[in-house]
Amino acid sequence: MENLSIFLIEKEPNTMQLLKMYLKELDYVEIIGESEDLNNSIAQVLKILPDVIITDISENPDKNYEIIESIIDKHPTVKIIATANEYSTDTIIRAMRAGIREFLPKPLIKDNLLKSIDKFKTQILDKTKENETNSKVITVFSNKGGVGKTSIAVNLALELANITKEKVALVDLNMHLGDITTFLDITPSFNISYLIKKIEGANEDFMLSTLEQYNNTEMYVLADPPYREEAKKILPNEIKKMINALRTTFSYIIIDTNSTFDEITVTTLDNTDLILLVSAINVPAIRNCQRCLDAFDRLGYEEEKTKIVVNRYMENDDIKLEDVEKALDKEIYWKIPNNYYTITSAISKGKPVSVINNDSNIAKSYRELATNISDNIYRQSAIKIINRNPLAVLENLI
Ligand SMILES: Nc1ncnc2c1ncn2[C@@H]1O[C@H](COP(=O)(O)OP(=O)(O)O)[C@@H](O)[C@H]1O
Ligand SMILES: [Mg+2]
Structure with a gap:
């Protein structure tokens, strides 16, 4: 050697x-x-x-x-x-x-x-x-819609790309109902369906020209297929192949999912290194979070595979984080502050939060989450x- x-x-x-x-x-x-x-x-x-x-x-x-x-x-x-x-x-x-x-x-x-x-x-x-050894697949999941999955996936992916300067793929697995293109105001030329059709022999050049590079950053977007008919044809095994193929080009693959435990979602979670389970701080959301953790356990995932991210966190909330941790019997890994004004203005303008207000508490929180998730910091803790x-x-x- x-x-x-x-x-x-x-x-x-x-x-x-x-x-x-x-x-x-x-x-x-x-x-x-x-x-x-x-x-x-x-x-x-x-x-x-x-x-x-x-x-x-x-x-x-x-x-x-x-x-x-x-x-x-x-x-x-x-x-x-x-x-x-x-x-x-x-x-x-x-x-x-x-x-x-x-x-x-x-x-x-x-x-x-x-x-x-x-x-x-x-x-x-x-x-x-x-790339096989170094790439990390991170799936943002919740069995409830509207908790902030897409917001987290989009802003986390961009921060990871900016901070690490490594290539990051942002994948929309909300088949034919995805929001990522709206959140970023882009119209990609290709989508998951096209990539899957061409997956055999897809090399790095092909990947980088098929995924949509976002504004000269290292973030590349893979949109969901726009039509239901097309989306329905995609098989779980093809998703697995696609994730593995993405691993050869991208250091981080951030996946935004839908909120149901269907075959595609389970295959995605199976092929994920880290699940960010998103929850709000209210009783129904915490119950749902519990159900997800039980499901992950039954799926045979190791405890460390899942990290809990609390979204729309407010310090003066009636429910305390310690109580949530007790109920879930799991530590809360990250809290993203409630900042409705900044996030809605970002979404309605089709821009990342850091572009709307880089100094806002929410932009800072996404940025620090990205820093924590990058390998370097893992070791540091x-x-x-x-x-x-x-x-x-x-x-x-x-
Ligand atoms: N940290 C936050 N603070 C305030 N509002 C938020 C926050 N994150 C998300 N939202 C609001 O929640 C809505 C749903 O977010 P979204 O990311 O689309 O959730 P999901 O993908 O889970 O359905 C957004 O339109 C936004 O208004
Ligand atoms: Mg969404």
Whole structure:
């Protein structure tokens, strides 16, 4: 197997030593350069073109983002892992916008570092498997209409595309009754029915020209078939094939569903990595949510496959979130604030919420949801609880 070349940028000698020690465990890794400072390394990095750069960005992050953008501009395939002492969701969003693919808080955790490198190895050295292993299918579901599924699917997909800069497919599986084209005010040339007919041998170029790219973003829309007759002909197995085919091109596939447990929906849910189960905070909605969780259990889904998203959340609601969690025996993963004014104005203008008012609580909530869902942050939540001094670890290790 080929080697994966890494360039290390770290001022703190102990952390540098720790990095090297951890990376030694991966026999395919070759450290081809090191430096104390990102700004002074630009020329060297652009000369030796490493596969991966691991760099500290704690000091002067804005300047560092600029340098990173300029490096990626000249060496577009480079994967960048940023490390930092302090961070916030905002830092991570900015880092990802600059093209940083992984973010690891300090003190570094060996497992997280090695996992990030391993992911890049799959992408760089094992091209054929790239998308199979990395793409994530997220289905927004509820067995009730009008709870906000389409709003979530549309805005989440766009934020994921903007933040991660990876390709995102937004798929409307509300066969012949879909709303996504209305929410985005677009008229795509093709739809699910066409893609399914051409699915054999569909490659990346075909996918990118069949799905409708939204306004020069990385979000590509796949609309539902407009006619009932056409929609009726689609078989569950074809949906499965379609999802698998989409996985080869898109890093994230966001699916908007209808509200019934029909064959198409169950096939979709079966082939989904993460279900966002949407609920409002009222008794009938919570009961329905319970029924869905029971159904998922009977379908054999693991508990972690489903996350609960509360929509139209109001702080002064009579029903408390703790009570909902108790009733569902499950944690609430996300709350999207009630903001009728912003969302209706977005829907009626056919624009994403971030375009209507990027600073609104609801735009912020979709954006942070996207940040949380991207792989990078998943790992982070586990990291936060660990607090230790790297020096102390080194002393014990050596
Ligand atoms: N966070 C929110 N705050 C206020 N109103 C919302 C919110 N999300 C959705 N809505 C309202 O609910 C309606 C239904 O939303 P939609 O996304 O179409 O739901 P679904 O796809 O589940 O049927 C929208 O027209 C909008 O007015
Ligand atoms: Mg809908």
